[in-house]
Amino acid sequence: MAEFDWLFFTEVLIGGLLSGVMYSLVAIGFVLIYKTSGVLNFSQGALLLFAALTFVSLVEKGVPFAAAFAITFAAMVVIGVAIERTVLRPLTNKPPITLFMATLGLSYIIEGAAQLIWGTQVHGLDLGIEDIPFDVGGVFISQFDIFAAVVAASMVGALSAFFRYTRIGLGFRAVADDQFAALAVGLKLPWIWASVWAAAGLVALVAGLLWGARLGVQFSLSLVVLKALPVLVLGGFDSILGAIVGGLLVGASEKLAEVYIGDYFGGGIEGWFAYVVALAFLLIRPSGLFGQKLVERV
Amino acid sequence: MSTVTADLSPPLSLPFHAGALAVLAVAYLVVPFIGSSYLFEAILLPFLALSLAGVGLNILTGYAGQVSLGSAAFMAVGAFAAYNFNLRVEALPLIGSIVLAGLSAAAIGIVFGLPSLRLRGFYLAVSTLAAQFFVQWALTKFGWFSNNSASGVIDAPPLSLAGLSFEGPVGRYLFALTVVAVLTFLAYRLVSSQTGRNFIAVRDNETAARIIGVPVLRTKLLAFGVSSFIIGVAGVLWAFAYLRTVEPAGFNLDRSFQILFIVIIGGLASIRGAFFGAALIVVFPLVLSRLGAFLLGDIFDSGVLDMTQRIVIGAFIILFLVLEPDGLVALWDRLKSRITAALRRA
Numbered sequence: 348m349a350e351f352d353w354l355f356f357t358e359v360l361i362g363g364l365l366s367g368v369m370y371s372l373v374a375i376g377f378v379l380i381y382k383t384s385g386v387l388n389f390s391q392g393a394l395l396l397f398a399a400l401t402f403v404s405l406v407e408k409g410v411p412f413a414a415a416f417a418i419t420f421a422a423m424v425v426i427g428v429a430i431e432r433t434v435l436r437p438l439t440n441k442p443p444i445t446l447f448m449a450t451l452g453l454s455y456i457i458e459g460a461a462q463l464i465w466g467t468q469v470h471g472l473d474l475g476i477e478d479i480p481f482d483v484g485g486v487f488i489s490q491f492d493i494f495a496a497v498v499a500a501s502m503v504g505a506l507s508a509f510f511r512y513t514r515i516g517l518g519f520r521a522v523a524d525d526q527f528a529a530l531a532v533g534l535k536l537p538w539i540w541a542s543v544w545a546a547a548g549l550v551a552l553v554a555g556l557l558w559g560a561r562l563g564v565q566f567s568l569s570l571v572v573l574k575a576l577p578v579l580v581l582g583g584f585d586s587i588l589g590a591i592v593g594g595l596l597v598g599a600s601e602k603l604a605e606v607y608i609g610d611y612f613g614g615g616i617e618g619w620f621a622y623v624v625a626l627a628f629l630l631i632r633p634s635g636l637f638g639q640k641l642v643e644r645v
Numbered sequence: 646m647s648t649v650t651a652d653l654s655p656p657l658s659l660p661f662h663a664g665a666l667a668v669l670a671v672a673y674l675v676v677p678f679i680g681s682s683y684l685f686e687a688i689l690l691p692f693l694a695l696s697l698a699g700v701g702l703n704i705l706t707g708y709a710g711q712v713s714l715g716s717a718a719f720m721a722v723g724a725f726a727a728y729n730f731n732l733r734v735e736a737l738p739l740i741g742s743i744v745l746a747g748l749s750a751a752a753i754g755i756v757f758g759l760p761s762l763r764l765r766g767f768y769l770a771v772s773t774l775a776a777q778f779f780v781q782w783a784l785t786k787f788g789w790f791s792n793n794s795a796s797g798v799i800d801a802p803p804l805s806l807a808g809l810s811f812e813g814p815v816g817r818y819l820f821a822l823t824v825v826a827v828l829t830f831l832a833y834r835l836v837s838s839q840t841g842r843n844f845i846a847v848r849d850n851e852t853a854a855r856i857i858g859v860p861v862l863r864t865k866l867l868a869f870g871v872s873s874f875i876i877g878v879a880g881v882l883w884a885f886a887y888l889r890t891v892e893p894a895g896f897n898l899d900r901s902f903q904i905l906f907i908v909i910i911g912g913l914a915s916i917r918g919a920f921f922g923a924a925l926i927v928v929f930p931l932v933l934s935r936l937g938a939f940l941l942g943d944i945f946d947s948g949v950l951d952m953t954q955r956i957v958i959g960a961f962i963i964l965f966l967v968l969e970p971d972g973l974v975a976l977w978d979r980l981k982s983r984i985t986a987a988l989r990r991a
Binding site: 387433434437438441443444445447448449451452453454455456457458459460462463467573576577579580584612616618619622623625626629630633 | 712760763764765766767768770771772774775778779781782786898902905906909948949951952953954955956958959960961962963966967970
């Protein structure tokens with residue numbers, strides 16, 4: 348091998364980190380719901396697809412950008428409330444794995460409904476950000492990636508502040524800490540769950556728009572969940588910070604592996620590499636980087 | 646604490662025995678003579694293969710409590726291993742290929758089950774996805790597995806066993822039926838043995854299981870091994886008896902979910918449940934497509950059908966989890982006891 352090309356390495360690394368931010372954005376949606384209801388919400392990808400499809404279809408029908416965003420967000424809130432009513436409430440106090448399977452069923456329903464309503468064709472989505480790479484000291488960085496990273500960062504900032512400084516955020520944290528105690532001090536669990544799902548819907552909408560602009564709005568959008576899962580495993584299911592760090596780690600290692608060792612495997616390793624990294628990592632720290640240690644009482 | 650209950654009836658109690666024998670007698674002596682080839686090709690063969698996969702996953706998820714999202718990967722391992730053993734080992738009888746295929750699937754299953762020694766619940770469920778993606782990638786990537794055919798497609802060899810040839814839909818049906826019957830019987834014996842009790846102990850409370858002397862690690866790996874063996878053989882049936890031509894892409898994540906759904910809808914921790922669940926999953930799309938075409942006519946094209954199917958199956962899952970967590974089996978048992986009670990009163 349010739350001399351190691353540091354410039355190229357940096358470019359790959361930065362590209363990886365920035366795409367990792369996109370993974371984090373999806374992962375945060377999971378974390379929100381896991382934190383407050385202890386459910387690994389598999390339907391997050393379906394929600395993302397639903398949000399992006401609804402938004403795009405509205406825009407194509409001539410609805411202005413802001414209005415389409417507002418309408419889609421309203422739809423996500425309605426869905427969140429409906430899910431709380433029909434799925435979560437009847438399954439309160441069931442084992443987490445039951446709830447997980449319910450969200451699997453939910454993801455089928457949402458995916459099916461989204462495509463039944465809006466059709467299965469691929470929609471292009473233009474957010475008005477051009478994807479022109481620009482030059483920073485010899486390293487090319489995509490403008491769109493930067494934009495996505497900024498959006499993700501502000502999203503995380505807003506959510507953290509929300510959890511930290513608002514009364515509702517305090518309620519969220521109380522429920523996350525101990526459902527029974529939260530109920531006992533008079534917090535309205537259904538209301539909190541509905542608003543958490545609405546918040547997750549908002550995250551899904553933002554992530555759906557960014558991913559949709561990248562890949563086109565179509566069915567495969569719901570598969571970005573599968574990219575987000577190793578991120579969650581790495582970072583821990585209940586940590587927003589973990590989702591960010593996990594996303595960066597997965598994004599960077601995936602790109603670097605694809606470029607530097609992918610050839611030894613004949614390419615196409617990005618489908619499972621993240622899982623292997625996450626697994627190897629889990630064997631050392633079973634609850635992720637920032638996940639809470641599970642204390643099991645017998 | 647757990648919502649799943651086990652069939653703790655004494656092993657081989659008479660009613661189960663009699664019922665199962667009656668079903669088998671009908672399946673062997675009546676169905677082959679009255680069934681149409683559509684019945685075999687479109688309903689019974691996929692039903693048998695998926696039921697067996699359901700039995701396999703039920704051992705892991707229902708009895709031992711380890712959720713796996715990678716079942717289709719083990720089916721693929723079974724199918725491709727059987728193909729290769731059959732192709733590359735001279736004079737190996739088909740039954741030998743099938744057993745070796747099951748063992749290969751078991752070996753891969755144990756490897757991907759290793760994380761279960763450290764991980765629980767969701768973390769484990771996610772890590773089984775690694776098996777799903779890795780196996781599918783490897784089978785597509787390395788031409789050797791499919792004897793260098795385009796996009797990894799394999800064709801099934803002719804089915805023959807001890808000089809008997811199983812050609813045609815009826816023959817393949819009888820072949821699949823025999824394999825399923827034997828393995829289901831063995832699975833039933835296993836779950837009602839000490840090992841089966843160990844599975845349940847590990848599922849319900851790992852710490853307590855360890856305290857009463859259950860070798861937890863070995864039990865978990867055994868569950869992964871046995872389950873993958875059965876699922877691997879189900880994969881062989883899927884490839885050799887049902888489709889005859891398969892590619893790795895056929896064993897995708899949706900198939901894994903399908904098998905998980907079979908187990909949930911049929912009833913966790915119940916061998917019979919897998920059959921109920923598979924029947925519903927196989928028959929329901931056919932009914933839906935007929936019904937849709939009948940009611941809506943031309944609007945109901947394949948795209949709409951596909952989406953409607955997804956919605957209804959998703960709704961089924963949630964309905965079952967909410968209303969009947971013990972699955973179709975519980976419904977069936979309740980119906981049966983009601984009928985017997987009514988008969989007694991009459």
